[in-house]
Amino acid sequence: MTGMPQRDRLSEVLDYTFSRPDLLDQALTHSSMAQDRAGRVHTNERLEFLGDRALGLVVAEWLYNAFPAEEEGALARRFASLVRRESLAEVASALDLGSHLVLTAADENAAARANPGVLADACEALIGALFLDGGLDAVRPFVERHWTRLLEADIEPPRDAKTSLQEWAQGRGLPLPVYREIDRKGPPHEPVFTMEVRVSGHEPVRAQGSSKRLAEQTAAQELLDMIADDD
Numbered sequence: 001m002t003g004m005p006q007r008d009r010l011s012e013v014l015d016y017t018f019s020r021p022d023l024l025d026q027a028l029t030h031s032s033m034a035q036d037r038a039g040r041v042h043t044n045e046r047l048e049f050l051g052d053r054a055l056g057l058v059v060a061e062w063l064y065n066a067f068p069a070e071e072e073g074a075l076a077r078r079f080a081s082l083v084r085r086e087s088l089a090e091v092a093s094a095l096d097l098g099s100h101l102v103l104t105a106a107d108e109n110a111a112a113r114a115n116p117g118v119l120a121d122a123c124e125a126l127i128g129a130l131f132l133d134g135g136l137d138a139v140r141p142f143v144e145r146h147w148t149r150l151l152e153a154d155i156e157p158p159r160d161a162k163t164s165l166q167e168w169a170q171g172r173g174l175p176l177p178v179y180r181e182i183d184r185k186g187p188p189h190e191p192v193f194t195m196e197v198r199v200s201g202h203e204p205v206r207a208q209g210s211s212k213r214l215a216e217q218t219a220a221q222e223l224l225d226m227i228a229d230d231d
Contacts, residue, residue, distance in 0.1 A: 010024070010095075010097075010100050011024070013095055013096070014095070014126075014142065015141075015145070016134070016138060016142065018129070018133050019133055019134075020133050023129040023133050024126075024129055026043070026044060026047060026125070026129065027047050027125040027126045027128065027129040028044065028097070028101050028102055028125075028126075029043045029044055029102040030043060030044065030101055030102060030103050030112065030118065030121075030122075031043040044121065044128075045121075045125075046128075047124070047125035047126075047129055047132075048121050048124040048125045048128065049128070050128035050131060050132070051123075051124035051125055051126065051128030051129070051130075051131065052083075052127075052128075054127050054128060054130075054131040054136065055083055055088075055124065055127050055139070056079075056083055057136070058136060058139050058140050058143045059079055059082050059083055059143060060075075060079060062140075062143065062144060062147075063078050063079055063082075077160075077163070078151070080160070081150070081160070082147055082150055082151060085116070085117065085120040085211060085213070085214075086116065086120075086214065087147070087150055088119070088120035088124060089116035089123070090150070091123055091146045091147065091150075092119035092120065092122055092123040092126075093119060095123075095146070097119060097122045097123060097126065098113035098114055098118075098122075099113065101113055101118070101122060112189055112190070115189065115190050115210075117190065118189060118190075127142070127143070130142055160220075161217045161218075161221035161224060162177070162216060162217060162220045164220070164224060165177050165197070165199070165223060168227065169199055169200075174199060174200045174201065175200050177197050177199050177220065177223075178197070178198045178199075179195055179196065179197050179216050179219070180195070180196050181193060181194070181196075182194040182195065182196050190210070191210065192208055192209070192210065193208065193210070193211065193212050193214075193215045194207070194208050194215065195208075195209070195212060195215035195216045195219050196219065197216065197220055197223055199223060202223065202226070202227065203226075205219045205222045205223040205226065206219060207222055
């Protein structure tokens with residue numbers, strides 16, 4: 001498990017000392033470890049589930065109080081941008097969570113410490129551990145400290161490429177864009193998805209990403225760029 005000097009160093013970065021250090025160890029233990037040890041190993045999968053919900057509640061409350069004049073749709077766009085996996089991976093990278101993860105030898109060789117999906121999962125699990133150790137009072141300052149930069153990066157409510165493409169199609173009386181999975185490659189911990197988007201009257205566009213959502217967003221943006229070039 002996480003060595004004491006490592007754990008202390010991470011606690012210092014987090015500005016939080018766990019009363020139950022085993023929760024921090026669990027949050028940093030990748031799910032693949034369960035397949036390599038005899039007996040029951042507590043990995044971070046269950047904490048991911050809890051952390052996802054705790055993050056969502058804290059971000060929703062934060063946005064509700066921070067933008068009292070905004071309607072639900074604008075708040076929802078901000079929310080989606082802040083809780084997406086890319087944002088979680090960005091925070092995890094800033095905290096250098098990858099260097100603290102407990103991984104199998106196979107995952108070490110596959111460079112899992114730098115994998116955005118692995119980092120996003122670890123960040124969610126860390127939030128789950130904070131919640132179990134100190135409740136929402138532990139989660140709120142952590143989220144506000146590390147998500148403020150992401151929030152301030154978008155002064156206006158962010159509009160993702162899929163939303164923009166949908167609004168473009170609706171504005172011209174066209175059917176909604178259709179997305180479908182074309183291919184999926186790579187190991188379970190590092191998949192690469194190929195997604196296709198179609199809009200009536202235009203050539204379909206395909207793009208790849210480490211998640212379906214990311215591949216769809218990239219495909220939607222490429223199609224928007226093509227449309228803009230044609231105008």
